[in-house]
Amino acid sequence: MGKHIIVDPITRLEGHGKIDIILNDDGNVDRAYFQVPELRGFEQFAIGRRAEDLPQITSRICGV
Amino acid sequence: MSKPKVGFYWCASCGGCEEAVVDLNEGVLDVVEAVDIVFWPVALDFKRSDVEAMEDGEMAVCFINGAIRNSEQKEMVEILRKKSGLIVAFGSCSHMGGIPGLANLHDKESIFNRVYHTVPTIDNPDGTIPQVETSVCGTTVELPEFWDTVRTLNQVIDVDYYLPGCAPPVNLIVGAVTAILEGKLPEKGAVLAPDKALCDECDRRESKPENLCIDEFKRPYQIIIDEEECLLAQGLLCLGSATRAGCDSICVKGNMPCTGCMGPTSRVNDFGAKALSAMASVANANDEKDVKRIIGGIADPVGSFNKYSLPASYLHRKVRK
Numbered sequence A: 001m002g003k004h005i006i007v008d009p010i011t012r013l014e015g016h017g018k019i020d021i022i023l024n025d026d027g028n029v030d031r032a033y034f035q036v037p038e039l040r041g042f043e044q045f046a047i048g049r050r051a052e053d054l055p056q057i058t059s060r061i062c063g064v
Numbered sequence B: 001m002s003k004p005k006v007g008f009y010w011c012a013s014c015g016g017c018e019e020a021v022v023d024l025n026e027g028v029l030d031v032v033e034a035v036d037i038v039f040w041p042v043a044l045d046f047k048r049s050d051v052e053a054m055e056d057g058e059m060a061v062c063f064i065n066g067a068i069r070n071s072e073q074k075e076m077v078e079i080l081r082k083k084s085g086l087i088v089a090f091g092s093c094s095h096m097g098g099i100p101g102l103a104n105l106h107d108k109e110s111i112f113n114r115v116y117h118t119v120p121t122i123d124n125p126d127g128t129i130p131q132v133e134t135s136v137c138g139t140t141v142e143l144p145e146f147w148d149t150v151r152t153l154n155q156v157i158d159v160d161y162y163l164p165g166c167a168p169p170v171n172l173i174v175g176a177v178t179a180i181l182e183g184k185l186p187e188k189g190a191v192l193a194p195d196k197a198l199c200d201e202c203d204r205r206e207s208k209p210e211n212l213c214i215d216e217f218k219r220p221y222q223i224i225i226d227e228e229e230c231l232l233a234q235g236l237l238c239l240g241s242a243t244r245a246g247c248d249s250i251c252v253k254g255n256m257p258c259t260g261c262m263g264p265t266s267r268v269n270d271f272g273a274k275a276l277s278a279m280a281s282v283a284n285a286n287d288e289k290d291v292k293r294i295i296g297g298i299a300d301p302v303g304s305f306n307k308y309s310l311p312a313s314y315l316h317r318k319v320r321k
Helices: A051-058 B016-022 B027-034 B048-052 B071-083 B092-096 B099-105 B108-118 B170-181 B271-281 B288-296 B301-305
Strands: A004-007 A018-023 A029-035 B005-010 B036-039 B059-065 B068-070 B084-090 B133-136 B139-142 B146-151 B161-163
Touching: B005 B016, B005 B071, B016 B170, B027 B170, B036 B059, B048 B071, B059 B071, B059 B092, B068 B071, B071 B084, B084 B092, B092 B099, B099 B146, B099 B301, B108 B146, B161 B170, B271 B288, B271 B301
Parallel strands: B005 B036, B005 B059, B059 B084, B084 B161
Antiparallel strands: A004 A018, A018 A029, B068 B146, B133 B139
């Protein structure tokens, strides 16, 4: 197995991210993963809320 | 003399709190004149290892926004607690759980099921869900553990001060930074905002009847909302009487009821209970039946009274079966 490079966190962007790069024995990229370590679950907890509240709730998915 | 070092970090949040810092506009130049920002992932490149390499207490203050809902956020705020003289919970999510705290009406399993299996936009034929560890090419790729329960910052680490609001108003941020720089902070645990109800500073307060009686709570789409009269007097679920002032009543100025993002005053522990009690106290009820009819007419009471505060409330989360 080659080297495993982890960039954590990815910075200067809005949101959370992490990159895993796995190199092979020759030093070339074998696999690369972009991971989003953050989940809040708006898809689930927005259900059951008052319809008129959704513009306020969903605007907090991204406040930028 | 070297400038005090300051950090900003985010957990389960939307980036709106970072925007609030940017909303200082040119004022941010005065801040960077007075302090060195040494950690702020949205704006500067720092890795976790850089924070770990800091001396304990090296940062004078770290402003942390976002709720705590996974293992990585817990680990990061524990590190930041060690590296910081003061921790300020910045915004509704770290203060009370915020909008992401509404996930406490569910659990990890039901959220994963919705997000990765049943939501209409998903394309996941193998039914993959996030794994804490995945073996690949002889190494392990890791993700944080997603919790069943969203927590406030002070349920995970010791917090010195709170800047409330979703997002915190700019004048309160300036006031907090000034108080820290001048060493004029109130006692530990204080919320750095006026300790009075929003109604006290609302432009419509004169139109709030002394003995307000509500026969029926209305929803915004059911009435033409008068732009000058007290919103609660119009029957709308305006939580200003239970909510801390300091936001310049921007929602009410936009003709929308207050939903409580600033949290309670210092005399109240549970915002949702206080808000419910405030609404019950204006219900025009002579017996229990009336109370049931009027309060029962409020759609989604838990989401309405604890829109920003469920993890901090005595309810905390839905009971697990």
